[in-house]
Amino acid sequence: MESAALQRRSDVAVDAGGLPRRLAVAFAGLFRGGCPLGMVLLIAALGFLSLYPMGMLLYGSLHSAPPGLAGEYNLDGYAALATTENLIVLANTVGISFVKTALSLALAILLAWIVARTDTPARGTLEVLITLPFFIPPILTATAWGMLGNAQVGTINLVWRWLTGVEWPIIDVFSYGGVIWHMMQYSTPFIFLFVVDAFRAMDPALEESSRMSRATRGQTFWRITFALMLPVTTSAFILSFIRGIEAFESPVFFGTPVGIEVLTTKIYALINHQSQPQYQSATAMGFAVMVLMFLLVAWQWRMLGGRSFTTVTGKGYAPNVTQLGWKRWITFAICIAFFVATVALPVGQLLLSSFFQFFGFYQLDMLTLEHYRGVWNNRDFWAAFANTMLLGVCGATATMALGAIVAYVTTRTRWHGRRLIDVLAWLPWMMPGMVLGIGFLWGFAMLPGGIPIYGTLWALLLAYIALGTPVAVRVTSSAYAQISNDIEECSRVHGASWWQTLWRILVALAWPAFAVGWVLTFFGIMRELSASILLYAPGSEVLSVVMLKMWTGGKPEEVSVIGLFMLVLVLLFRWVQLRLIKKRISTL
């Protein structure tokens, strides 16, 4: 202790510049050399974001009255879970997620192989197109597909009937297939991002030596390429499966209207669609989901030894490229077809329905700009837009700041409690937004009256920070990991103080990663629906909530306008992000 104090004093003596500098040094001192105050604050903040809602979830599941009211403690909530109906809900959840993950995996491997390992034309562009759906808020494509694949008036069915003259519809998205298809539009690019790097990061000599041992191309693919990628594929599979269980948009749009319920929509229904909200049952189910997620995550860790986010990285090899000949136009067509189905069709549909009086009735005399005017004059929309932007900017900044500090403590210090901090920051990862939402619902209601968080934007902000922190920590810690310790120590030895080193070396080198992480977190907040739908109150609606409300309120045309508006924002941010990544690669 004494020595730490001495050390700090000597630093302060040197840096006795202006007040900001001294404040900065004091702030730095909080996080250094085992000085406990900063760590205690950090642990308290992380605990409030993860342990607190988890604890409240357990508390609420045992409490008979809604949040904030007096009640008694019993196990009724859990008793109510044991019904045949809920068993079907569970089977639906697991089954849908499993099927969509398996199908997405197969498709993603095919697409990744095409992009990374064949001479298909315009592969760079194709890669951007294939990963694009991942960045489009699911609620946007959900509304679009609701209009594309409606059995009666869906555009695809209209075209189909017009082409063939038959009466029956070719697709109906309000079905198991629809839920799965909509989920696949997100999980395929997600898995693709993992697998394509694995395809690229592979040393071509590994395959060449297999070929030299007289293995055919096919044998080499299965026994070497695929086998080497198995850890990455497994990890992508499990992650995608977990995300499938957490998914809310796809089932609430395409499952709920036809009675297909999954865990997340069931929880939502228990709170929202009952004459009297069943808080206890919903909370108990939320807790059960959390336990299920915990088991899944434990399974994932066992399989992957804890490297939950790692893909194959390392040297950039020039991978083997298969010459496809004329067949490369087939592979090109496959990629384009995927893009058309996941982006072009939904966006086209939004455009189409935004200009017609009623979607499904496309006649020239129905053309109108009324919906644009309607949205333009809609005060709720502008309020929600302002809320979303405010939450997005503040939330992404706060999340990245927290993530950067947590990552710094866990990767760059030898402080004894760093594992605890790592785990705390990561806990929200295994809580679906819906479950975290209920946890916070109880948590905010239980706060002393002097802290009125519930029903304000703060409620949403805190939930977004909690949900975003795990990813922010991974992004920043992998950026730190690329900066060797030597580089920091070298700066210290050559006369830079701790704070100067942090600023001139670590931040200067890691800022592109911060920026990329910021955009990712911003996307996450913009698309978030399942926690928002529980935590919003009149006045604190966000865009996704307004869209869902308008959709269920029967205004798909105006929803299309808002969707297009969001899409423009997404494309803008995605473009900036790609520019940043490119710049970073060219300078490093």
Added chain:
Amino acid sequence: MPSVTLEEIGRHFGDVKAVDRVNLSVAHGEFVTLLGPSGCGKTTTLRMVAGLERNDTGRVSIGGRVVSDARVGLFVPPDLRQLGMVFQSYAIWPHMTVFDNVAYPLRVRRATKAEIRDKVTAALRLVEMERFADRPAPALSGGQQQRVAIARALVFEPEVLLLDEPLSNLDARLRAQMGDEFRALQRRLKITTLYVTHDQEEAMALSDRIVVMQQGRILQIGAPETVYHRPASRAVAAFFGTPNMIAAKVAACQPTDDGDYMLAVEGAAWQGRCRAAERFGRDEAVLVVVRPENVILAAPDTPARDGHIAWSGHIVDGIFRGPHRSIAAEAGGMRFHIEAPATRPVSIGEAVTLSVATDNVWAVRA
């Protein structure tokens, strides 16, 4: 006044003593190398001098100023120790140009623009890199990065220069060249240098003194010739090259005029005389150290000359290595490594007499 003084410094990781009570004094302008296998504590010692690692015991002084004293809890952080350091990975900051890298130590010291320009240019000229000042750092080869790292470490005229295996990432030819250049530079600037390496040849070629370390302890400190020809122990002898170590028993021991001892030793089927640094009693077990390059091959049954120890045997293997030929021979139940001129023809099974002069035989405690 010595430039660097280490008194009883130690560093523990749990129960493992990475560095155990090391004492060392480096004189002003001296080039001292810490040499040892990986994990011997040499890098940890260097890092404690730099202030990147805290010493758990003992005291570190630089230029007469105590910078770390574990007993009273004094610890000066690295940025206030006025040191230059070259890292094994060079640690060239990838987001800066060559000029910015070298200017960094001056900038954080708030030097004036003119001073920065003059000093950086001078430092870059010193390592012959002035033409590359505007290059982005990642666009440099390994050797160039190393020069930049040295320029950066010298630019603010530090009290002491620390180098952590700076040549180990270079290929063999460049390593020798950079080593020679660096030695010349150090002699010219007369800067106190503490150097860490696991490469014995590098250590011998560069240093004024070598500190041989093993398992956190110092085994021997001495000039390169001393640690090579007069090792203090079996471990030090074994660290340099592949010496022949022959078990023997002391028959007699006499002090010589130059402070050494002359031993009469007896082996399994041989006897002779050799030198040692310490007094041995009669019948004490010793190891006789014979360097491969000191073994003379002669025709079979050549009588031993005065002051030579001789063994009869035959050649079992010969490998041409360019500058010399490595020969393995069996004699008296032992296997000898011999380095002979490359021109000496070798036939397997050839009977030979191996002999070595008394002055080239050194005895250490078994």
